Amino acid sequence: MRAIRRTPPGRRRDAAAEPLAVLARLTQTGAGLLPADVLESARTLLDRAGQRRLVAPGVQVVALLGATGSGKSSLFNALCGADLAQVAVTRPTTTQPLAALPASPSPEADGAAGRLLDWLEVRERVRLPQSPSWGPAAVGLGDGAVLLDLPDIDSDVRSHRAVAERLAGLVDVLVWVLDPEKYADAVIHNEFIAPMAEHASVSVVALNQVDRLHEDERAAAVADLRRLLAAEGLHDVDVIPVSARTGQGVQELRARIRAVAAAEDVIEARLAADARALAALARERIGKQPERAHAADATTPAALEDAACRAVGVDLVADAVGTSMRLEAGHRVGWLPLRWLSYLRRDPLRALHLRPDSNDRGAVPSAAAPRTSLPAPSAADDAALRAAVHMYTTARIGRLPAVVQERVTGRLGAGTERIYDSLDAAVARTDLEQTCRRPRWWGAANAMQVLLALTALIGAGWLLMLHVLDRYLLLPVNPPRWGHVPWPTVLLLGGLLLGLLLAAVGTVMARVGAVRRTRRVRERLRHAVTEALNELLGTPLEQELARLEEVQALLDSLCESGRSAPGSGDAGVGSR
Structure with a gap:
């Protein structure tokens, strides 16, 4: 028998209530x-925890659970000190739960x-007698405890087993009643006791009918049962060891x-154990999260x-x-005699609805830009983009459990369907x-082109x-000369040739400027596309992975939380 060592009530209650607070946070974070x-x-x-705390916080319910033939009803009577439950050779004996109420409560x-x-x-309820009619000189479990005799957990009658x-x-406390013949039964352990391993703090195991065993057999059975229970957590x-027939134990x-x-926190301990068991189930269902996908192929985002x-052009x-810049430069620095030809070419930015009107020059671009007239992507570019999206998403979540991949992909699906609209808006x-x-x-x-054109004129x-004067008025005039060339010819040819040379130089300079602007705009467009992709895929994916990390942390916190309980473990139990 273990010696009981009490811990401060406040400390126990805080430790027991914490798993339920974590579970409440988990239901919010884990949605989806x-x-x-x-x-x-x-x-x-x-919801049940809230109801249980309100219904009867000062009353504890203890239930006897066992397989057919384990002697639950006999042990129930022995604990009550009176024949309250029906005992018979036929099975099942207990068809409905029977409650034994304290003899004289307030x-x-x-x-x-x-x-x-x-x-x-x-x-079905019975009142305990004031004094035992048989067995040890004690009645029941105290003024604040109700004892339940439940139907067989392995009953062939489905309704009995469901109850x-x-x-x-x-219930608050689980008393597992086993017998020497079936204490190692795989069905009982695998379907009932092992799944309740988190409830060890509110569980007691009774090996009934030990009067049928010799002393060495009894010790061996108890040791073997302890080994099985330890293997199950x-x-x-x-x-x-107990005998309801002889009163031993x-x-x-x-x-x-x-x-x-x-124990003061037994109700909270039971609820906390339920929370841990549920967390263990959830962690098993979603699997253990591997390392974050920072190790994903570095070429995937670039691809x-x-x-x-x-795809977006x-x-x-x-x-x-x-x-467009070269065309506009042609309007300003082109050779004046041929400058009109540049107006015959259509500005490609206007065709794409990406160039503001001339009277909007100097205005700040609107944040709500209109849609562009960019052509739809080709079938090859569309397929390449969708494949890249799939590869990127897979690289980030590919090592996550399949069930989580499915949920994350489903939540990202709406964003990927809007990818072209978002990319087009980013370009605009x-x-x-x-x-x-x-x-x-x-x-x-x-100004120089105009001056040179006037000079040529x-x-x-x-x-x-x-x-x-020479042909029609017969008045020959000898014009001034620059060397051997008449100045009128110098002005005409000089204005034309210098204008042409200036246009050629201006065109080269305009092309250099256009190349630089093209490079800057291309980088700016790629940055805008990257931001749009982050908004559609990167940020939601990071948020989902962060949520998954938080869910995993909450599950780990629940599963690894202290399982010390009233009367056992570090918080409440000393050594044997």
């Missing part, structure tokens, strides 16, 4: 990531016990159950960016910016340097006048 049935079970548990405690049994839907399973999930559960069992049930830029827009909002001031040298070059007019 955890399986729906796990989330529903968590919400049900939180009116408040009696009312609380009644409300609690109503909540548990236990209709036992339901109440096993609601119930290391700190006491195994108490009944007092020890009663004292052990009383110690567990009378996605390249595919998106090709970044190069097309950047080249159009360069072409990008500064293409169409509202900035023209280079200053354009004005100077244009003066020379041409002078030559025309000399021709008219």
